[in-house]
Amino acid sequence: MNELLPEADRKALLPPLAETGWAAVPGEDAIRKIWKFRSFSEAWGFMTRAGLVAEKLNHHPDWTNRYNVVDVTLTTHSAKGLTQLDIDLARAMDRLAPEAEIQRDHGEPVTCLCELHARKA
Amino acid sequence: MNELLPEADRKALLPPLAETGWAAVPGEDAIRKIWKFRSFSEAWGFMTRAGLVAEKLNHHPDWTNRYNVVDVTLTTHSAKGLTQLDIDLARAMDRLAPEAEIQRDHGEPVTCLCELHARKA
Amino acid sequence: MNELLPEADRKALLPPLAETGWAAVPGEDAIRKIWKFRSFSEAWGFMTRAGLVAEKLNHHPDWTNRYNVVDVTLTTHSAKGLTQLDIDLARAMDRLAPEAEIQRDHGEPVTCLCELHARKA
Amino acid sequence: MNELLPEADRKALLPPLAETGWAAVPGEDAIRKIWKFRSFSEAWGFMTRAGLVAEKLNHHPDWTNRYNVVDVTLTTHSAKGLTQLDIDLARAMDRLAPEAEIQRDHGEPVTCLCELHARKA
Numbered sequence: 001m002n003e004l005l006p007e008a009d010r011k012a013l014l015p016p017l018a019e020t021g022w023a024a025v026p027g028e029d030a031i032r033k034i035w036k037f038r039s040f041s042e043a044w045g046f047m048t049r050a051g052l053v054a055e056k057l058n059h060h061p062d063w064t065n066r067y068n069v070v071d072v073t074l075t076t077h078s079a080k081g082l083t084q085l086d087i088d089l090a091r092a093m094d095r096l097a098p099e100a101e102i103q104r105d106h107g108e109p110v111t112c113l114c115e116l117h118a119r120k121a
Numbered sequence: 122m123n124e125l126l127p128e129a130d131r132k133a134l135l136p137p138l139a140e141t142g143w144a145a146v147p148g149e150d151a152i153r154k155i156w157k158f159r160s161f162s163e164a165w166g167f168m169t170r171a172g173l174v175a176e177k178l179n180h181h182p183d184w185t186n187r188y189n190v191v192d193v194t195l196t197t198h199s200a201k202g203l204t205q206l207d208i209d210l211a212r213a214m215d216r217l218a219p220e221a222e223i224q225r226d227h228g229e230p231v232t233c234l235c236e237l238h239a240r241k242a
Numbered sequence: 243m244n245e246l247l248p249e250a251d252r253k254a255l256l257p258p259l260a261e262t263g264w265a266a267v268p269g270e271d272a273i274r275k276i277w278k279f280r281s282f283s284e285a286w287g288f289m290t291r292a293g294l295v296a297e298k299l300n301h302h303p304d305w306t307n308r309y310n311v312v313d314v315t316l317t318t319h320s321a322k323g324l325t326q327l328d329i330d331l332a333r334a335m336d337r338l339a340p341e342a343e344i345q346r347d348h349g350e351p352v353t354c355l356c357e358l359h360a361r362k363a
Numbered sequence: 364m365n366e367l368l369p370e371a372d373r374k375a376l377l378p379p380l381a382e383t384g385w386a387a388v389p390g391e392d393a394i395r396k397i398w399k400f401r402s403f404s405e406a407w408g409f410m411t412r413a414g415l416v417a418e419k420l421n422h423h424p425d426w427t428n429r430y431n432v433v434d435v436t437l438t439t440h441s442a443k444g445l446t447q448l449d450i451d452l453a454r455a456m457d458r459l460a461p462e463a464e465i466q467r468d469h470g471e472p473v474t475c476l477c478e479l480h481a482r483k484a
Contacts, residue, residue: 040423041170044414045217048169048290049162051407052297060403064427096162161302165293169411172286173418181282185306283412287459290411291404338404 004029004081013087020094021102025073029081031090034103035070043070046097053092059085061093069103125150125202134208141215142223146194150202152211155224156191164191167218174213180206182214190224246271246323255329262336263344267315271323273332276345277312285312288339295334301327303335311345367392367444376450383457384465388436392444394453397466398433406433409460416455422448424456432466 005013014022014031022031037043047063047070054060064071074090076083126134135143135152143152158164164186175181185192195211197204247255256264256273264273279285285307296302306313316332318325368376377385377394385394400406410426410433417423427434437453439446 040414040418041173041217044173045166045170048411049166051403052162052165052294055294055403056298060430062427062429064425066425067423096166161293161297169290172282173415176282176415177419181309183306183308185304187304188302283415283459286415287408287412291408294404294407338408 002076002079002083002085004079005083005087009084009087010082017087017090017094021104022090023104023106025075028075030073030075031082031086032071032073032106033090033093034106035072035097036101036103037068037070037097040067042100043068046070046093046100049096050089050093053096054089057085057089057092059089061089123197123200123204123206125200126204126208130205130208131203138208138211138215142225143211144225144227146196149196151194151196152203152207153192153194153227154211154214155227156193156218157222157224158189158191158218161188163221164189167191167214167221170217171210171214174217175210178206178210178213180210182210244318244321244325244327246321247325247329251326251329252324259329259332259336263346264332265346265348267317270317272315272317273324273328274313274315274348275332275335276348277314277339278343278345279310279312279339282309284342285310288312288335288342291338292331292335295338296331299327299331299334301331303331365439365442365446365448367442368446368450372447372450373445380450380453380457384467385453386467386469388438391438393436393438394445394449395434395436395469396453396456397469398435398460399464399466400431400433400460403430405463406431409433409456409463412459413452413456416459417452420448420452420455422452424452 017031020033022033024030025032035043035046037046043065047065050061059076062073062075072093074086075081076085138152141154143154145151146153156164156167158167168184168186168191171182180197183194183196193214195207196202197206259273262275264275266272267274277285277288279288289305289307289312292303301318304315304317314335316328317323318327380394383396385396387393388395398406398409400409406428410428413424422439425436425438435456437449438444439448
C-alpha cells in the first residue's frame with residue numbers, strides 16, 4: 001500500500017479525481033481539494049466522517065478548517081509522494097460530500113502530476 | 122424558555138413534528154424519533170452535528186446509538202416536560218437529516234400529547 | 243474474531259474488566275459500563291474517540307448518552323454473545339477515560355458471566 | 364464582543380496566554396498555538412470538544428490538523444484583529460488540553476502584540 005503510485009496508475013486514477021476538484025500541489029507529489037460548505041456545522045460533519053475513514057485506513061489528511069472551508073492535502077509522508085492510500089482517501093472524501101461547493105482555483109491540474117512524475121522517472 | 126409548552130403551542134407545534142416522525146412517549150411528556158441511517162458513519166455525522174446544536178442551545182437529547190440507528194428522546198428535565206427548547210432541538214435535528222429513513226412504529230402519535238396534557242390541565 | 247469467547251478466556255479476561263466497572267447484563271451474554279463525566283463536552287469527547295476505535299475494529303457499541311452520562315453495552319450480535327471484539331473494544335474505551343467516575347450499581351458482577359456460560363455449556 | 368481589544372486588556376490578558384504557549388503571528392493581530400498530541404485520536408478528541416466551544420461562542424478557529432498536531436490561529440475577522448472572543452476561545456482550548464505537549468518555536472512572543480498595537484495606536 002505504501003509504494004509510490006506507478007505511472008500507469010496515475011494516468012488512470014488521477015484524472016477522475018481532477019474532475020471532482022482535486023489538483024496537484026505545485027512542487028510536491030500531493031493532491032489538494034478545497035471544499036466550501038454552508039456552515040461550520042456542515043464542514044465539521046464532513047470532517048468527522050472523514051476522520052473515521054482516515055483512522056480506519058490508518059492514513060490521515062493534512063487539512064485546514066476555517067469556518068465553512070475545509071482545505072485538504074493528501075500525500076503519503078512515509079513514501080514521499082502519492083500512494084494508493086491517497087487515492088482511497090480522496091475517493092472516500094468525495095463520497096462524503098458529493099454536493100458541496102468546490103473551490104477549484106488553487107493549483108495546477110492533477111494531470112500535470114503525471115508529467116511531473118514522468119520527467120522524474 | 123424552560124416553561125412547559127402551553128396547550129395552544131402544543132396544538133400548533135407538535136403536529137408538524139409528528140409528520141416528520143416524532144411521536145409521544147407513552148406516559149411521559151416527551152417526544153421520540155428513531156432515525157435509521159445507512160451506516161455508523163452517517164449516524165455519527167448526524168449525531169456530531171446535533172451535538173453542536175445541543176451545546177449551543179444548552180439543551181441536550183437523551184439518545185441511543187446502535188450502529189446505524191439513532192433513537193432520540195426529547196424532554197426538558199428541569200421543567201418535567203416539553204418546552205420550547207425541545208421543539209427547537211427537534212426541528213434542528215430534522216433539518217440535519219431530511220432524507221434519512223425514519224422508523225415510525227414506536228409509540229403513540231404526537232397529537233395525543235395535546236390530549237394527555239389537556240386532561241391533566 | 244467472531245467466535246464466542248471460550249470459557250478459559252472468559253475466566254482470564256472478564257475479571258480485569260469487572261475491576262474497571264464492566265458488569266454482566268442480566269439474562270444476556272453482554273457487558274455494560276456506565277461512565278459519568280463532568281459535562282456533555284467531556285462525554286462527547288470520549289464518545290468521539292471511542293467511535294474512531296469502533297469504526298477501526300468494525301465493531302460498534304450499543305450506547306446511550308444523557309448529557310454527562312455514557313451507558314455502554316457490548317456484545318457481538320452476529321455471534322449472539324461476547325467475543326474477543328468486545329474485550330478489545332472494552333479495553334480501548336477504558337484507556338480513553340481512565341479517570342472518569344463510574345457508576346457501578348447496574349447489574350451483576352461480570353464474573354457471573356463465566357458461571358452463567360459454564361452452566362449452559 | 365467584537366471590538367478590538369484595548370491596550371490595557373492586551374497587557375493584562377495576553378501574557379498569561381503566552382505562558383501557556385500562545386504567540387503572536389508576525390504581521391497580524393492574531394495569536395497562534397501548536398499542540399502536539401500523542402495520536403490522531405487524541406488530537407481529534409480535542410478538536411471535537413473545541414468545536415463545541417466554538418459553535419457555542421459563534422467564534423471559530425482557523426486550524427490545521429496533521430495527524431497528532433493541531434495548529435490553531437485565532438483572530439476575529441470581522442474586527443480585523445484580536446477581540447475578547449479570541450481570549451475566551453484561547454482559554455477554553457487551554458482548559459481542554461492542559462497536559463498536551465506544546466511546540467513553542469513558531470513565532471514571536473505574545474507580549475510583542477501589545478507593543479505592536481501600541482505603536483499603531
